[in-house]
Amino acid sequence: MSESLFEFSNLSLMYGTVIGVNDLHLTLPKGAYALVGPHGAGKSTLIGLLTGALKPSLGALRVFGQDPRRSHGVMERIGLCPATDLLVQGVTAKQWIRLQLALSGWSGGSISQRVDEVLERVGLQHAGSKPIHAFSLGMRQRCKLAQAIAHDPELLILDEPFNGLDPIGRVQMTELLVDWAKSGKSLLLASHVLHEVERVTDSFMLIFGGRLLASGTAGELRRLLADLPQEILVETDERDKLAELLACKPWIRAMHRSSRESELVLTVDRPLELYEALAQWGSEGKARIDRVVGSDGDINTLFRLLVSRHRGERAYQTKA
Amino acid sequence: MVDIARGFWFRRRVSAVQEVFRYELACCFTLWRGLLWLGMVAVPLVLLLTVAWLTRGRITGGDEAALVYSMMLFYLVPQVMTMLGMLLLASPVVSSEIESQSWIYALVRQGGRRSLVLGKYLVAVLWTASAGIAVSTLAIPFLPVEDPVRLWVTMVVLCVLSSVAYGALFMLLGVLRQKKVMVLAFVYALLVEGFLGWIPAVINQFIFSYRLRSILFRWMDFRDGKVMRDAQVIAEDPTGWVQIGWVFVMSAVCLAVALWWVERCGVSNSVEA
Numbered sequence: 407m408s409e410s411l412f413e414f415s416n417l418s419l420m421y422g423t424v425i426g427v428n429d430l431h432l433t434l435p436k437g438a439y440a441l442v443g444p445h446g447a448g449k450s451t452l453i454g455l456l457t458g459a460l461k462p463s464l465g466a467l468r469v470f471g472q473d474p475r476r477s478h479g480v481m482e483r484i485g486l487c488p489a490t491d492l493l494v495q496g497v498t499a500k501q502w503i504r505l506q507l508a509l510s511g512w513s514g515g516s517i518s519q520r521v522d523e524v525l526e527r528v529g530l531q532h533a534g535s536k537p538i539h540a541f542s543l544g545m546r547q548r549c550k551l552a553q554a555i556a557h558d559p560e561l562l563i564l565d566e567p568f569n570g571l572d573p574i575g576r577v578q579m580t581e582l583l584v585d586w587a588k589s590g591k592s593l594l595l596a597s598h599v600l601h602e603v604e605r606v607t608d609s610f611m612l613i614f615g616g617r618l619l620a621s622g623t624a625g626e627l628r629r630l631l632a633d634l635p636q637e638i639l640v641e642t643d644e645r646d647k648l649a650e651l652l653a654c655k656p657w658i659r660a661m662h663r664s665s666r667e668s669e670l671v672l673t674v675d676r677p678l679e680l681y682e683a684l685a686q687w688g689s690e691g692k693a694r695i696d697r698v699v700g701s702d703g704d705i706n707t708l709f710r711l712l713v714s715r716h717r718g719e720r721a722y723q724t725k726a
Numbered sequence: 727m728v729d730i731a732r733g734f735w736f737r738r739r740v741s742a743v744q745e746v747f748r749y750e751l752a753c754c755f756t757l758w759r760g761l762l763w764l765g766m767v768a769v770p771l772v773l774l775l776t777v778a779w780l781t782r783g784r785i786t787g788g789d790e791a792a793l794v795y796s797m798m799l800f801y802l803v804p805q806v807m808t809m810l811g812m813l814l815l816a817s818p819v820v821s822s823e824i825e826s827q828s829w830i831y832a833l834v835r836q837g838g839r840r841s842l843v844l845g846k847y848l849v850a851v852l853w854t855a856s857a858g859i860a861v862s863t864l865a866i867p868f869l870p871v872e873d874p875v876r877l878w879v880t881m882v883v884l885c886v887l888s889s890v891a892y893g894a895l896f897m898l899l900g901v902l903r904q905k906k907v908m909v910l911a912f913v914y915a916l917l918v919e920g921f922l923g924w925i926p927a928v929i930n931q932f933i934f935s936y937r938l939r940s941i942l943f944r945w946m947d948f949r950d951g952k953v954m955r956d957a958q959v960i961a962e963d964p965t966g967w968v969q970i971g972w973v974f975v976m977s978a979v980c981l982a983v984a985l986w987w988v989e990r991c992g993v994s995n996s997v998e999a
Contacts, residue, residue, distance in 0.1 A: 457833075457834045458833075458834065459830065459833045459834060478836055479836075481834060481835060481836045482836060484834065486830070486831075486834045488827075488830050488831075490827040490830065491827060492826075492827060492828065493825070493826040493827050493828075494826045494828050495826065496753055496756045497749070497752070497753060501749060501752060502749075504745065504749070505745055505746065505749045506831055506835070508741060508742045508744075508745030508746070508841075509742050509745075509746070509831070509832060509835040509837075509838040509841055509842070510835050510838075511738040511742065511835075511836070511837075512741075513737070513738055513741035513742075513745075514741070517745075553831065
């Protein structure tokens with residue numbers, strides 16, 4: 407049986423009365439994953455738990471089959487690039503990465519060679535002898551990444567790695583992470599920006615309020631999207647006629663007239679069946695449909711929808 | 727096999743401490759740290775030389791002069807200056823890392839926190855002891871004492887011992903508490919080392935200033951030593967070596983507790999970081 411990457415069993419963490427992570431129960435094989443959620447969703451807390459920096463209030467977790475707070479070996483297999491900015495004063499990138507390598511257990515002449523290698527890999531080979539406090543935010547981000555990959559970990563955990571990067575920096579960071587994932591090593595990439603992580607991996611974990619809202623590939627999540635109630639706006643000159651046709655359909659949860667005369671707003675349980683029915687009525691001449699504004703089917707929409715459902719709202723509000 | 731693994735682990739940890747030492751030492755060679763070191767040397771030096779100049783010819787008798795200038799040197803250098811140095815270098819051992827948001831990197835490395843604390847401790851001892859030795863070396867030739875070599879040797883030993891001791895103590899305070907740790911260290915130095923150390927009770931035997939003072943009185947062989955011993959404000963020790971042993975044992979205990987605690991204190995620190 408192959409070693410799993412993460413195992414969460416009823417994992418919870420409380421900061422006093424505030425929930426950081428709420429009852430996570432999941433096992434993931436090795437691979438590249440994106441942990442997506444808005445600010446304060448619990449991403450950094452989960453990363454703190456994974457790296458042994460935080461202790462669970464309830465439940466347990468394992469990384470590579472071991473408890474990160476107890477195992478002596480597991481931390482050497484993890485590279486962490488935290489979200490917090492690096493504010494060290496008066497030390498060069500080379501000195502700082504050298505220190506991090508030594509703290510990871512590296513010693514001897516191999517350190518200097520490795521420092522040069524990782525600085526080149528993150529594109530800081532010409533800035534290695536400059537003090538970190540003189541770096542731009544993007545350079546500091548790359549410096550943080552360099553220390554995370556320096557000890558050649560099997561799992562790279564990054565918390566908001568795109569923060570502060572300019573467009574070129576973002577592309578370079580994306581390329582580096584894509585290469586990392588392609589090399590067969592594991593990756594956990596936490597971000598609140600969906601389109602950035604979509605380029606790196608196809609496996610997502612959506613987190614909000616410390617809860618895992620959904621997980622799976624983009625395809626799986628899109629199928630999930632199709633099965634969730636959504637609000638869809640239909641523009642037609644024959645609004646009453648269309649309403650009459652829709653009223654008897656079991657997948658229509660609610661409908662109401664918009665302020666504009668030609669618009670009908672529908673809350674639909676199974677949007678795919680609506681789209682099929684509209685196409686059929688259109689072709690048969692039963693109702694003329696001018697425009698349908700629904701969810702655009704992307705991960706962003708799914709996330710908003712899941713959050714909306716998690717908050718107990720009736721249906722996801724389409725941004726028409 | 728286990729022994730080999732342990733030996734390998736030990737070598738790696740020693741190497742990590744060496745690297746932290748090198749890194750922290752490099753940080754000491756900045757303009758700000760350089761000026762601080764010079765200031766720490768200059769202030770007691772100027773004070774000692776000024777007092778020596780103002781009292782020239784007034785203090786007569788070898789024993790009296792030795793007592794006055796030795797006590798002045800002792801309080802200014804192995805006591806106040808060393809504690810001040812450790813207040814600046816040792817007590818913010820964790821808080822400075824949290825401030826620069828770099829604590830998390832030690833937190834996620836096995837044994838990283840211990841290596842960091844030990845490396846910083848060694849640099850703090852070297853930095854402070856070197857300042858103390860510099861003051862003693864520069865001041866003693868200008869002090870009107872009969873046996874300056876004896877005073878210099880005593881002061882050098884006391885500077886090293888006080889740096890080892892207060893370094894460990896202030897490291898422990900810095901590990902136990904990260905917020906307002908310098909205030910806490912200052913209050914501790916004032917109340918415990920400055921006040922409690924003079925109270926003739928069992929408690930003063932666990933205070934560094936009592937042990938260091940005992941070494942000074944023994945090695946300088948002051949006439950007033952008997953009175954002090956009878957008043958229980960210095961220890962009864964014919965050679966002073968027992969006191970040195972006490973200083974090392976107490977320092978080792980402080981350091982061991984700090985190293986044990988620092989591995990536990992990761993949770994709250996990471997949240998703050």
